[in-house]
Amino acid sequence: MATSTTMSHQAIGSVVSQRPFKASQFLKEPLNNVPMKFRQKRFKIEATASQISVVDNTFLSPSPSKNKPHESKKKSNEAALILIRHGESLWNEKNLFTGCVDVPLTQKGVGEAIEAGKKISNIPVDLIFTSSLIRAQMTAMLAMTQHRRKKVPIILHNESVKAKTWSHVFSEETRKQSIPVIAAWQLNERMYGELQGLNKKETAERYGTQQVHEWRRSYEIPPPKGESLEMCAERAVAYFEDNIKPELASGNNVMIAAHGNSLRSIIMYLDDLTSQEVTTLDLSTGVPLLYIFKEGKFMKRGSPVGSTEAGVYAYTKRLAQYREKLDAAATI
C-alpha cells in the first residue's frame, strides 16, 4: 500500500474514531466467507476489554444486565437491508469534490431524503447505520420521519462511558419505540485527497476527462493523496462484515445511509461485482436499494422504478406480512 494511502486512513481514523466501537460478540467472523479481494488488506480492528459493541445498548434488550442483547431475540430466516446514498449536498449542487468534508444537504437533498423515506415506509427497520458525516445522518433522519411504524431514531453515543451513561433511556417501553442509530466513520465517503473542494468540471479540463474518470470510477486508482475505491472498500466492507452482517444474521432489519463510493464498495461485495463491473456502478442521491439477507446470501430486491409503491420493490412474503400489519393497525 502506498504511503499516502496509509496516511489517509490514519488521518481519517485519528479524527473520527476516538470512540470505542467493538464488542466480543461482534468481532470478526472467520474470514472464510470474505472474498479474496477484500480479505488481503482487511483492517485490523482490535477490541479492548472495556470496549463495547456499536450496538451494545439496551435498545434491543429487555434487560440492561445482559451482555449479548441479541441472543434472546427470536431468530428470523430473513432480514431486510436498505441502502441509501445521501440526498444532494451543498457541494453536490456546486459540483465540488466532497469526500470526507462534512457538508449538509441542500433543500433539494432534504426533499430527496423525504421521498426516499416514503419509498421505504413499509419496510421494517430495526437498526440504522450511517457514516459520521452530516449529509448521511440528515438523510437517515429525514427518511425515517416518513416511516409508517413511527419509531424514533436515536443516535447512540458510545464514544465514552459518560456519553453512554448520560444518554441512557430508562423506559423499556420507550426503548421499544426507538431505533438505534450507529454512526461509523468507516462508512464515510472515500477520502478524495487533494481533489476535495475542487470543481469537478474544472478538474476534468485541467487533468483530462479520462484521468478524472479513472480517479472517480476505477477500483484501483486513487485520486492524488486520496483513497481508491479499493482502499475505501477495505474499511467499509470490513465494517459491514464485522458489525452489520451479524445483525442481519440475527434477524434485525438494517438501513444504511452512506455515500456514493462507500456504498459502491459495499454493493460490489454484496453483488460480487468485478473491479471492471464496478466502474459502471453509479448511485443517484436519495435512491433506496433493498436487499434481503437469507441463508447467508444477499438477494437484491430492486430499487424504486416509479412513483407508485407497487412498482418499487418485489416484496418477500415477510415484507408483505409486515405491510399488512401496518395497514391493519392504521385502520383500527
Ligand SMILES: O=C(O)[C@H](O)COP(=O)(O)O
Ligand atoms: O465526494 C463526492 O464528491 C461525491 O459525493 C462523490 O463523488 P463522485 O461521484 O465523483 O465519486
